[in-house]
Amino acid sequence: MLALSHYNSSASPFLPRLANDSGGTVEVSVAVEGLSQQGNFTFVEPTTSGIIAVVLSMTLGIISNIVALFILVNAYSLQRRRSKATFLLFATSLVITDFIGHAIPGALVLRLYLSGGVSPEDFDSSDGMCQFLGGSMVFFGLCPLFMGCAMAAERCLGVTKPLLHSSLVTKTRTKICLAVIWLLALCVALLPCLQLGSYTYQDPGTWCFINVLSDTEEVDVVFVVLFSGLGLTSLAVALVCNTISGLTLVLARLRRQPGCHHSAKSHDIEMVVQLVGIMVSSCICWSPLLIFGLMSVIHSYTGTIGDNLLNYKTLMVMGVRLAAWNQILDPWVYILLRRTVLRKIYLIAKCQAGLRGTILGRWEPTSFPSSEKNEVNQV
Incomplete structure (x- = not known):
């Protein structure tokens, strides 16, 4: 669905076909100008870079x-x-x-x-x-x-x-x-x-x-x-x-x-x-x-x-x-x-702010059953 981001949200991908149907570029210019007055239309053709961006987005989501x-x-x-x-x-x-x-x-x-x-x-x-x-x-x-x-x-x-x-x-x-x-x-x-x-x-x-x-x-x-x-x-x-x-x-x-x-x-x-x-x-x-x-x-x-x-x-x-x-x-x-990431954030916050006696200090080391228990005690 991220492919949508490579079209202008109000443009039609078929404006270039007007040139073949009308037999010239004057009609295309008039059509584009008229559309622009209604909603600031700008046509953006699909490009190789756009397709690559779409594929990368899908790959990121899948991974x-x-x-x-x-x-x-x-x-x-x-x-x-x-x-x-x-x-x-x-x-x-x-x-x-x-x-x-x-x-x-x-x-x-x-x-x-x-x-x-x-x-x-x-x-x-x-x-x-x-x-x-x-x-x-x-x-x-x-x-x-x-x-x-x-x-x-x-x-x-x-x-x-x-x-x-x-x-x-x-x-x-x-x-x-x-x-x-x-x-x-x-x-x-x-x-x-x-x-x-x-x-x-x-x-x-x-x-x-x-x-x-x-x-x-x-x-x-x-x-x-x-x-x-x-x-x-x-x-x-x-x-x-x-x-x-x-x-x-x-x-x-x-x-x-x-x-x-x-x-x-x-x-x-x-x-x-x-x-x-x-x-x-x-x-x-x-x-x-x-x-x-x-x-x-x-x-x-x-x-x-x-x-x-x-x-x-x-x-x-x-x-x-x-x-x-x-x-x-x-x-x-x-x-x-995850708990490991939250534990690291907790340790960093406690070390930086020195909140041993505050609300954060109420978080006991026993709440984090791991090998880092000793490190929390030292803090």
């Missing part, structure tokens, strides 16, 4: 997901604590979903990019590949949001009600939850097959998504409201759950009495920090597309989009660019926000 997957699988195989194993099972499933969601839609978009895209007059004619690409974007968009929400809810229960968590959350139920998430996202993505919504090519003709800008009907509005509503609700629930988990851990540290050994362990801190990273990445990457989609379909259906059509096309392209980055950023949450 990042593979590295994160290796780290999570290795940690899962060594983990004996059930709550941590449950979290790692969720996280591994999320990375696998991100990996597939980055490779398949990205390859299809790259193929469209290399072939020159689809002409604007064919935007409304949705072929099999457009249906598959649009469905993939909806499916692989909802799955990470649902999983992030489920992970946040699971950790919130584990931090606030550990006894209830231990009795309710099992590996079998976690796998069932993952299956339900995938099935729910698949059902939403397949709604256009039941004539409940539609997928169409989007400007500049190199990607497909829900019809939000042209000839929108009631079913299109309902489909977009369902998609965006589910996504935004998942983000909101994750925000609430992560906030509760974080505050609970902080209060547990502040209320800890000397000699008390019931303080939050480092694995709880690690999981909550990673969940916060996932939530922030998802909010930044997916919120624009979810909100822009709602805005576009409402204004298009009510007929109030008017001269703002070009602006909404630009917003949709910007939204899908950001959404594509979520599948690249998510793996780095697990790569960078």
Whole structure:
């Protein structure tokens, strides 16, 4: 999907064809000038450097997901604590979903990019590949949001009600939850097959998504409201759950009495920090597309989009660019926000600030069962 970044967001990749159709360059100049007055159109032909940038972006995403997957699988195989194993099972499933969601839609978009895209007059004619690409974007968009929400809810229960968590959350139920998430996202993505919504090519003709800008009907509005509503609700629930988990851990540290050994362990801190990273990445990457989609379909259906059509096309392209980055950023949450990295950050912060007697000083070395325990004592 990152291939979109190499087209101007409001340009058509087929302007050069005007020269052949009109029989001269005067008509081309007039057409380009007229378009420029409406939306500052500038045509940028696909170049070798652009294709290389697209390939590098896809390669970065694939490598990042593979590295994160290796780290999570290795940690899962060594983990004996059930709550941590449950979290790692969720996280591994999320990375696998991100990996597939980055490779398949990205390859299809790259193929469209290399072939020159689809002409604007064919935007409304949705072929099999457009249906598959649009469905993939909806499916692989909802799955990470649902999983992030489920992970946040699971950790919130584990931090606030550990006894209830231990009795309710099992590996079998976690796998069932993952299956339900995938099935729910698949059902939403397949709604256009039941004539409940539609997928169409989007400007500049190199990607497909829900019809939000042209000839929108009631079913299109309902489909977009369902998609965006589910996504935004998942983000909101994750925000609430992560906030509760974080505050609970902080209060547990502040209320800890000397000699008390019931303080939050480092694995709880690690999981909550990673969940916060996932939530922030998802909010930044997916919120624009979810909100822009709602805005576009409402204004298009009510007929109030008017001269703002070009602006909404630009917003949709910007939204899908950001959404594509979520599948690249998510793996780095697990790569960078691991316990070993957090421990190093803690040691550096404690050495620099000299916070032995402050709140950070309440983090006991016993919370970090590792070979660096002696180093923490020396500090």
